[in-house]
Amino acid sequence: MTIEQSPAPGDVADVYDGIGQIYGSTWGPNYHYGYWDDDDDQSSIEVATDRLTDMMISGLAAQPGQRVLDVGCGCGHPALRLARTAGVHVVGISVSHVQVQQANEAAAEAGLADQATFQFTDAMDMSFPDASFDAAWAFESMWHMPDRGRVLSEIARVLRPGGRLAIADVIERGPVSPEGREVLDHICANYAVKSLGTIDEYRESLAANGFVDVEIRDITDNCARTTALMADGVETQFDKLAELVGQEQAASLIDYMRRAAAAPESGYLILTATKG
Template identity: 35%
Template sequence: MHHGFYDPGSTVSVSDHRAAQIRMIEEALRFSGISEDPKKRPESVVDVGCGIGGSSRYLARKFEAKCQGITLSPVQAQRANSLAAAQGLADKVSFQVADALDQPFPDGQFDLVWSMESGEHMPDKAKFVNELARVAAPGGTIIIVTWCHRDLAPSEESLQPWEKELLNKICKAYYLPAWCSTADYVKLLQSLSLQDIKAADWSQNVAPFWPAVIRSALTWKGLTSMLRSGLKTIKGALAMPLMIEGYKKDLIKFAIITCRKLE
């Protein structure tokens, strides 16, 4: 369940979210220059941190591509495979439990390496980026869409104490390791001699997401569902205002970083 892509400043309901999620996928493909030409479009895709496989199923349909998704969660992998089978995609899409930092694939296997909101969960960002580059085919595209903290100014050695404190609260609530900046991702990609590296800040395009989710959580249905889900879900819901605060104070950035592997 990744973020949606919205027009900046728009007011949305959660019912708009599915269309906005699809738009997020399309905007990521457009930004990275993925061709829809049948002769140039990707034929093999890996979805790194696939969740229950929404991106994989969409990409498989769009490009008639073979997609493989990996997740650390056996529950997510099972659910993703069930959904693929139910939608007639079992021959194109498959999901397995695997570590994104040690992927079970040979070098150079995938035309498109896709990571939608999984980078923030990776404890070793350098190893994460190395694995994305390793499994990308020559000429293949890597797309990383992830939460980052703001880039540091040339005069700064680290974030300010209040910024670190806010991020630590968010990481504790969502079981996340330390974050990095968009500039850090770009440097990692540059160190691997990848080409056409570019990045953008989409924070304003995802900003409507959090208030919409909070509004849905405050309905009777939302509250009862949250209570049934247990303490971890409640803890995560209570951290949503912290995410909004981080966005408003320009500490949290929703970034896209893309590049191509040398042919």
């Protein structure tokens, strides 16, 4: 089954080069969801986001010296943590020239330029040779892909047999109420996403592309705090956001972030699989 999405890569870059820079300035270098053990867990954003990154690193189980593909690398913070922790060589790809530059600068500053490099590449049409990577991950990037099935096919092509794949992604959980649909539609309209996939769609698409030993965890309850905390942060930068999108749109974006945090239809998964 093909999990289809649109926009064009340029639309994704526009989001992250625009409002994404404001969001990132309020959130910190690890611009991803966080993971909290339970409602009593008072871990900081920095701890919670690094915890989720470490879960991805553990699931990937990459070995020192291996070559890992980071699909949708963003500003590179998780990739650098992976390179440092696992001793691997990471190649990150993005459709944002701004993020590629930031990621390469961060790698140089961290003394990891020989282990982590980042380049402008479309995940649906990669120039890498077949079987050229030992592992791959996609950390909250798949929901931006025009055709996620095609991306999984490309990942399967560049992975060697037995190569590991890890994905963290925002998903849709049903049944969807009218209020929930409004929130999900807002996410799609404002963050360069056409639709959110489901766990069942992921299972079918992974199988269709030759992945086996698939393990999927719905960790929505552990990650749901993220959006509300991000709304708090973005609200402190309201004037900058309003300069970019207008006051009415800025207020709407923050309001919908809070609504998304409370919507049970907005979910989050983490998965691992192996190329058969």
